[in-house]
Amino acid sequence: MTEPRWLTDAEMHTWRGYRRMRGLLDLQLTRDLGADSGLSDADYDVLTAVSEAPDRRLPLGELAASIRWSTSRLSHQVSRMEQRGLVARGPSTADGRSATVILTDHGWATVQAAAVHHVASVRRHFIDVLDEADVAALGRIADKVLAHLTDATPPTPPRRRRSSGGSVAQPAPEGGETVG
Amino acid sequence: MTEPRWLTDAEMHTWRGYRRMRGLLDLQLTRDLGADSGLSDADYDVLTAVSEAPDRRLPLGELAASIRWSTSRLSHQVSRMEQRGLVARGPSTADGRSATVILTDHGWATVQAAAVHHVASVRRHFIDVLDEADVAALGRIADKVLAHLTDATPPTPPRRRRSSGGSVAQPAPEGGETVG
DNA sequence: CGCTTTCGTTTGACACGTCAAGCAGATCGC
DNA sequence: GCGATCTGCTTGACGTGTCAAACGAAAGCG
DSSP states (O other), X not given: OOSOOOOOHHHHHHHHHHHHHHHHHHXXXXXXXXXXXXXXXXXXXXXXXXXXXXXXXXXHHHHHHHTTOXXXXXXXXXXXXXXXXXXXXXXXXXXXXXXXXXXXXXXXXXXXXXXXHXXXXXXXXXXXXXXXXXXXXXXXHHHHHXXXXXXXXXXXOOOOOOOOSSSOOOOOOOSSOOOO | OOSOOOOOHHHXXXXXXXXXXXXXXXXXXXXXXXXXXXXXXXXXXXXXHHHTSTTSEEEHHXXXXXXXXXXXXXXXXXXXXXXXXXXXXXXXXXXXXXXXXXXXXXXXXXXXXXXXXXXXXXHHHTGGGSOHXXXXXXXXXXXXXXXHHHHSOTTSOSOOOOOOOSOOOOOOOOSSOOOO
């Protein structure tokens, strides 16, 4: 294929638009998150994941898997968050090798407050800008692309299950309590 | 607002789907680009931008603006690419302060070859997975979100975190020559 | 003209991701 | 038991991004 099928104007428009939206939307949400709650995306992903766990604690490995991070990355990240008092490390009851990531009270309060702002931010810059049909269409589009990507991905673990890769998970609703 | 409007199931599905698609698609395209052409996304963005300039040369500042990078980031990046012989730095004819980024022959050949593979990759994992209606819909969605974002941007201070802006265009078609 | 200010770029310290070791606790085979 | 191996996590080197300070060239201004 000396001459590939270049993109048509419409395809090019969509591709560029997607790329630009991706960049700016991410930038805006990251900014809002930092301004509203003093958290980075990484912080938020970790906090929401731990907050959803049974006792607000999870073995580091499981946590890493649930948000699809390498354990190395998570270990580094937890070290930083530990110094800020958002999480703590604890030993595993069962396995001496395993480390447990524990959400501190401060971390819990932080993520609860952050979630409120973050959901508002996602609505303001993304969801509420679209109508119902758009939301449905984009959902289908993402599903199609994901089906393709997770299908034909032999090199990487073809795991599906457990969504989350994202962030805006609303932190565990937790009975009636909605943060203090 | 003590109790925000949480996301509905459909909205949540779309949001998570978008986030996951974003992550995996980016990962896949980056992987392909590296495997096919030995380039990083950053390399490719810079190369395509310079390749589209009149004489395949651009003042560093203009180049930075065109791909929406900080000049600092571009300066670092150009330094690295310079060592690999993809681009060269030259003085500006008019302004003694300004540096010009010049695409070398090697850089030109590299980006031409890379573009072929990259377009194929974008088609394979993204465009060709969708039908015409999807492409049109996504284009409109991106336009809506971008209209909102570029509209109401100024309120937030000139803080900055990652960005990657767009690009990934097809490099300058340039007369009949389509690289060898 | 000298002095300050502005501008384009570079540089350095630092944040954060990846990869490749390193290490201690668990497990298995004998 | 005990060494070999596996596992879960940590660590260190390194690449790349950010911010802020540093610089030299170009303007403005008395």
